Amino acid sequence: MSTSPITADQPQIGTARVKRGMAEQLKGGVIMDVVNAEQAKIAEDAGAVAVMALERVPADIRKDGGVARMSDPNMIEEIIAAVSIPVMAKSRIGHFVEAQVLQSLGVDYIDESEVLTPADEVNHSDKWAFTTPFVCGATNLGEALRRIAEGAAMIRSKGEAGTGNVVEAVRHLRQIKNEIGHLRALDHNELYAAAKELRAPYELVKEVAELGKLPVVLFSAGGVATPADAALMRQLGAEGVFVGSGIFKSGDPAKRAAAIVKATTFFDDPKIIADASRNLGEAMVGINCDTLPETERYANRGW
C-alpha cells in the first residue's frame, strides 16, 4: 500500500488506498449484473451498491457459446448515465487494451473476468498501470494473492458463473478462508515455505498471516440465485456478493433483487431471510455443476 507522505497541495489519484478504499465502501452490499439501462435502474431501485455492465449475463454467454468480449462502449455509457451508483464493467483476462478502454469510459471498477474468453493464457493485466481499480476472481488463496500482487484492489471468489448453483462459490470461499486460517496458525519461520506452496509473494503471505484476512475486500460471486444463497456466502465470510444471472434470469427481477439486498444485510437473521424469500416467483433454472464438462467451467480460466 502506498504510504508516501501526503501534503495539502498535492492530491494523489489512483493510489492503492483510494482503490482498495472504494471496495471498502461496497461492503455488506450486492453488486448486480445488468445488460441495459432499464435493468440498471431496477438494480439501483432495489438497493444495489453497484452494477456490473455487460452485454450478456453469464447464463446467456454459456448458452450462446463463442468468444465473449468487453461490452459495447455505448451500452456502458448508457448505464453510467442511467444510475447514480458505481458502475463496473468486465475486461477479458490479460486484455489490457479492453481495460484501457473501460478506464477511458469512466467506469468505477474493472472486473478482469473469467466469464469472458481469456485473451492471454499466461499473463493477467498489470493492474498497477491503471487509475481505475480492478476486481479479480480467485478459487484459492494463492490465486487471490497473485492477483493482488498484480494490483487487484478487490477479490471475489469465482464460483461458477451462469449456473445458478452456489456449490462452487461455497467451495472457493471456504478454500480461501481455510487457507487464511492455516497461515494464521503457522510459525513465522514457516511462512517462506507457505509462500512457495501458495506460489504467492512472501510479503503478501506475511501480511495475510498477520491480518487474518486478505489485505483487500473479499466478495463472493458465481452461482448466487436466492436470498438464502447470499446470506450463506456472508455467513461463510464474504464481505458482500455479486449476483449475475440470478436476478434478471428469474421470474420477478425487481422483487428478487430487493430480497437479496435485504438478506445480504441481515445475513444472520433467519426470520428476515425467510420473509425476504417469500413469493419471489421462479428462480433461474440452474445447472448441476457435476454434469458440467471441465472445458465449460469458467473457474478454470485464470491461474
Next chain:
Amino acid sequence: MSTPVIGVLALQGDVREHLVALAEADALARPVRRAEELAEVDALVIPGGESTTMSKLALLFGVMDPLRERVAAGMPVYGTCAGMIMLADKILDGRDDQETVGGIDMTVRRNAFGRQNESFESGIAFAGLDDAPVHGVFIRAPWVEAVGAGVEVLAELPAADGPDSRIVAVRQGNLLATSFHPELTGDHRVHAYFVRMVEESLGE
C-alpha cells in the same frame, strides 16, 4: 465517567474500519442495524458506503424515524461520505426519492468530486486538530455546497478549477460530518475528536 458506547450504523458500508477506529479512540463500539440496538447506544457513526442503499434499508427496517428522533433529541452523530449525505438537510444529485436523516443545515452534492477515477487522497487542515494536517481519503466523495448560519466549517479543500474552496468537514451542535474517510487511514484523531464531543454531551 463511564466509557461512551458508540454505535456504527451497519446496514451497509465500511463498518469494520469505524469500529476499529472508535476502539482506538477509547470508545466502546458496536454495530447497529435495528431500532432496538439504536436505543442502546450513546452516539452513532454513519459510515461510508452507498447512500441510496443505506437510506433504502434504513426506511425498510424502521431505523430512519427512530434515528431522526434521536438526532432531534441531541444524540451525537458522525457521518463520513455517505454518512455526510445522510446528515444533510438537503442533497443535490441524489435519487429523486432519496431520504436523509437530516439534522445539519447544509446542502450536500453527492459524488461532487467525480467518479472513482477522480477519487484522491490529500492532506487537509482541520480546525481543532492543529498539530498536523488530517489525511483525507476522498472516494466518489460529496462536498458541502452551502451551510446555514449555525454550521461551523472545520475543513475546506482548494478547488482544482478555480479560486473557490470546497467545504469537506462541518459541525453543527452534536453532529459532525466529513466528505472523506479518516477510518481508512491509521490516523484516528477525527474519531477521537468525535469521542470527545460524545463525552461532553454526556457530561452536560
